[in-house]
Amino acid sequence: MTSKTPEQRWLLEQLQQVAEGVARTFAPFCEVVVHDLLDPSHAVLAIHNNLSGREPGDPATELGLARIQDADIDQVIANYPNHFSDGRQVKSTSVGIKDSDGRYIAALCMNIDLSVFQGFQGMLNQFVDLPGAAPAQETLDPVGADAIRARIDQFAARMATTPRALKAVDRRVLVKELKSAGLLEVRRAMEIVAGHLGVSRASVYGYAR
Template sequence: MQSKDHDHLIEQLQHIAAGLGQTLAPFCEVVLHDLRDPHSTVLAIHNNLSGRQPGDPATELGLARIADPAYPQVLANYPNHFPDGRQAKSTSIGIKDDEGNYVAALCMNVDLSLFRSLHSLLGQFGSVDANAAIQESLDPAGADAIRARIDQFAARLATTPRALKADERRNLLRELKSAGLLDLRRAMEITAQHLGVSRATVYNYAK
């Protein structure tokens, strides 16, 4: 491949890197390396999280690709870290010319510190005391029975509760009433929610 063809390939990769950078901002650093010069491979860097600058030299991975065309072309989700110690998840994609030699690499480095903080926060917020003496349900008594009966009715018709037709819903309400399930507290509201219709519609079917 001629030098001008390499230049065209690199130019197109710059657009890809810019688009990925905008899409994945601000948590993912996107770096485009021009591997034709190991002393100055960093061509563009978007969402700079590592402190590197255009013109910086190749990393160990970049040098490995330059030295060995058989080096893996895609390395995905490998552990990494930024210079300040923050943990990262990286993906590196090597770009070859038509002769099979590496000419560029597109790398993405995700800052995991924020996500791990959020994971810890959500875990703490969602935790409950499984040994607590008090056991309570905010669901009205009998709600599960109503939903189960509706599911069974829909299953007999090889459909789902929300896909029931108007005449089928009327038959369902007759069945619920015959079973005494409409006498339960908030029965109409529970039925309406499970069918995906308004309470007024359910009251109309129940007439």
């Protein structure tokens, strides 16, 4: 074990606080591990939401050892495929922590058990499946409704928000754009816009003036 400087000890202490916060936020689906790369034989310093079965004091992973040997390895390696020892698929992200000398001293690793979400996905696919259903002969949506909603979604994305979180001033600009594009001529357009924005039809009429 390499003797640690006060700076390195402080960084490790702070990293453990970050790990605990991330783990609480994404429990129980995300395992969060703090690796002490200054002690590779006992690198696992802390582990939260334990999904892999490892324990504090376990040795460094291959990536941890690679960082010890090469400080030029990317600090953030995100969303790479991985797996637990029992074969479960995992999506992992590893963030390397360097000291002021540019040396890797620690890593924060997050491992998401994909089997849980794959199970959810399977249930949802089964739920929405319509086996043997005849082609739809009618629709409750007026022609053009999808185009209106898509245009609203695109506008909200440009604002880096969601349709229902748009501010009043932005909603006014949006409705003007919809009007200019002729989308307010669609049957029940005001009702469609109001429903997608989560506001009253009266408000939409007001934005359109």
